[in-house]
Amino acid sequence: MAVNRTVDAIIVGGGGSGLAAAVSAAEQGCSVLLLEKQPQLGGTTGIAVGSFTANRTAMQQAAGIEDSLEDHAEDAGEFAPDSIEDRNNVALRRWFLSHTAETLDWLRGMGLAFHGPNPEPPNRVPRMHNVVPNAKAYIARLQARLLQLGGEIRCQAAVKELLREDGRVVGVRAWIGDHEEVLRAEHGVVLACGDYANSQELIAEYKGDRFAQIDGINPFAAGDGHRLAQAAGAQLLNMDVTYGPELRFVPPEGKLFFSQLLPASGPIAWLMGRLLPWAPQFVVNAFIRRLLVTWQHPENALFDDGAILLNVKGKRFCDERQWPEREIGIAAQPSKLAYLLLDERLTERYSAWPHFISTAPKIAYAYVDDYLKLRPDIACAGTLQQIADRRRFPMERLQTAVREAGLSGDRWVLLGPCRAYFTTTEGGAAIDQSLRVLDAAGTPISGLFAVGQNGLGGQILWGHGLHIGWALTSGRLVGKTLAGIKSTA
Numbered sequence: 467m468a469v470n471r472t473v474d475a476i477i478v479g480g481g482g483s484g485l486a487a488a489v490s491a492a493e494q495g496c497s498v499l500l501l502e503k504q505p506q507l508g509g510t511t512g513i514a515v516g517s518f519t520a521n522r523t524a525m526q527q528a529a530g531i532e533d534s535l536e537d538h539a540e541d542a543g544e545f546a547p548d549s550i551e552d553r554n555n556v557a558l559r560r561w562f563l564s565h566t567a568e569t570l571d572w573l574r575g576m577g578l579a580f581h582g583p584n585p586e587p588p589n590r591v592p593r594m595h596n597v598v599p600n601a602k603a604y605i606a607r608l609q610a611r612l613l614q615l616g617g618e619i620r621c622q623a624a625v626k627e628l629l630r631e632d633g634r635v636v637g638v639r640a641w642i643g644d645h646e647e648v649l650r651a652e653h654g655v656v657l658a659c660g661d662y663a664n665s666q667e668l669i670a671e672y673k674g675d676r677f678a679q680i681d682g683i684n685p686f687a688a689g690d691g692h693r694l695a696q697a698a699g700a701q702l703l704n705m706d707v708t709y710g711p712e713l714r715f716v717p718p719e720g721k722l723f724f725s726q727l728l729p730a731s732g733p734i735a736w737l738m739g740r741l742l743p744w745a746p747q748f749v750v751n752a753f754i755r756r757l758l759v760t761w762q763h764p765e766n767a768l769f770d771d772g773a774i775l776l777n778v779k780g781k782r783f784c785d786e787r788q789w790p791e792r793e794i795g796i797a798a799q800p801s802k803l804a805y806l807l808l809d810e811r812l813t814e815r816y817s818a819w820p821h822f823i824s825t826a827p828k829i830a831y832a833y834v835d836d837y838l839k840l841r842p843d844i845a846c847a848g849t850l851q852q853i854a855d856r857r858r859f860p861m862e863r864l865q866t867a868v869r870e871a872g873l874s875g876d877r878w879v880l881l882g883p884c885r886a887y888f889t890t891t892e893g894g895a896a897i898d899q900s901l902r903v904l905d906a907a908g909t910p911i912s913g914l915f916a917v918g919q920n921g922l923g924g925q926i927l928w929g930h931g932l933h934i935g936w937a938l939t940s941g942r943l944v945g946k947t948l949a950g951i952k953s954t955a
């Protein structure tokens with residue numbers, strides 16, 4: 467087998483966790499090759515909001531907030547329902563949380579700026595640090611740092627197989643552009659391929675066929691890393707646990723999220739980072755409200771209060787109060803799309819506190835008018851006839867739907883299209899606190915590491931800011947592990 471290239475460490479995946487791993491390993495003197503399947507870096511990290519939840523941080527201290535690891539470890543268990551939380555790897559999540567403040571210092575040391583800490587109940591104190599302007603900043607900054615450190619990045623490089631010698635993982639076989647290469651790693655291969663939210667196969671296998679038609683928000687979240695780990699004998703944990711399915715409005719057309727409106731690096735991003743902490747709260751809220759009307763999901767309370775869903779033909783198709791049947795139902799509709807209809811009573815109700823369409827709790831709330839103003843592409847108001855004309859619904863069918871649902875009035879609001887999505891998945895390779903991948907017996911597979919969503923190790927990371935926190939922390943720490951292995955080799 468002809469080897470095309472040999473380095474100290476190969477990192478598979480150029481999202482947040484892979485870039486953090488590559489930078490950290492390179493900082494400690496390892497030669498690093500990062501392979502990214504897509505034409506550009508970023509992964510799910512690159513389309514995220516960018517919240518990073520951490521305890522005992524310098525920013526908390528500067529704001530006079532007292533926090534402790536024990537409190538954070540306890541609060542982190544309050545987000546998922548008990549049936550899910552009971553499956554958490556308690557020791558691993560506590561260990562992760564104990565390293566979050568150092569990771570934040572590390573990122574700020576690279577020039578990344580954060581707003582916050584912001585409250586996110588049921589966290590008892592503000593712990594959510596929001597990178598400015600959004601998560602693309604992580605990618606831009608880490609990429610620049612990696613190149614500065616002499617790390618090598620290759621895009622359109624899809625890893626297809628892990629290479630093993632005497633049970634040890636020693637490299638990868640990858641398709642790079644239009645040809646295959648064999649790449650060797652002296653001290654370790656790190657799987658950082660993200661989640662499988664858009665893998666029909668893995669979702670059907672572990673969660674059930676009825677969920678298979680529901681898409682992942684990131685269409686490229688295919689679970690390659692989970693398959694690679696599995697083929698090497700890894701134990702996979704919590705593979706049926708998903709974040710979602712949730713209903714979300716489709717993002718503005720032509721722009722992958724709000725992110726492209728603002729620079730993620732360069733002088734303007736730098737200036738925003740410096741100015742945002744001094745901006746009045748209403749400016750910050752206006753900024754965040756924009757985020758709220760893109761990917762955020764409409765509150766379930768809307769359906770409990772009587773809002774109905776229509777498919778692209780104007781037909782009502784499910785009991786809107788039933789989760790996850792509602793989401794499964796949407797995925798079975800033409801084009802997998804649905805619209806949310808509010809009558810006059812609901813429109814008034816969802817126009818002021820405490821009834822909002824979407825929220826980042828205690829930070830900002832978006833009401834009907836926010837959608838009409840900020841997302842005219844997905845929100846319209848008018849008579850039932852105007853609504854029918856706007857979306858080409860047959861008027862008779864629309865009238866039947868509203869009559870059967872008991873809705874009425876002269877002014878109506880239609881929001882959508884929305885889709886049912888898995889935001890991310892919580893299943894991952896079993897790992898230890900050196901980020902080594904474990905087999906079914908709990909024994910480390912020599913030479914193989916996993917980070918981010920690929921190497922969740924049984925943790926439940928619900929709530930905002932823990933997934934990115936884990937991706938960047940596990941990446942930073944695996945870099946140190948690799949350097950340690952190199953120094954003793």
Ligand SMILES: Cc1cc2nc3c(=O)[nH]c(=O)nc-3n(C[C@H](O)[C@H](O)[C@H](O)COP(=O)(O)OP(=O)(O)OC[C@H]3O[C@@H](n4cnc5c(N)ncnc54)[C@H](O)[C@@H]3O)c2cc1C
Pocket residue numbers: 478479480481482483484501502503504507508509510511512513514515516517518623624625626658659660661683684686690691761889890917918919920930931932933934935937
């Ligand atoms: C809309 C949205 C908003 C979110 N906002 C937040 C937030 O604010 N805070 C938070 O904590 N979490 C958030 N999350 C979740 C969080 O962003 C992710 O869980 C986290 O960023 C995942 O990082 P990762 O490095 O594990 O994976 P990714 O960032 O997905 O990186 C994986 C990379 O590996 C590459 N890859 C895959 N297979 C291969 C292969 N075979 N060969 C080579 N490369 C491969 C992929 O192309 C990808 O670039 C959000 C998620 C979504 C969808």
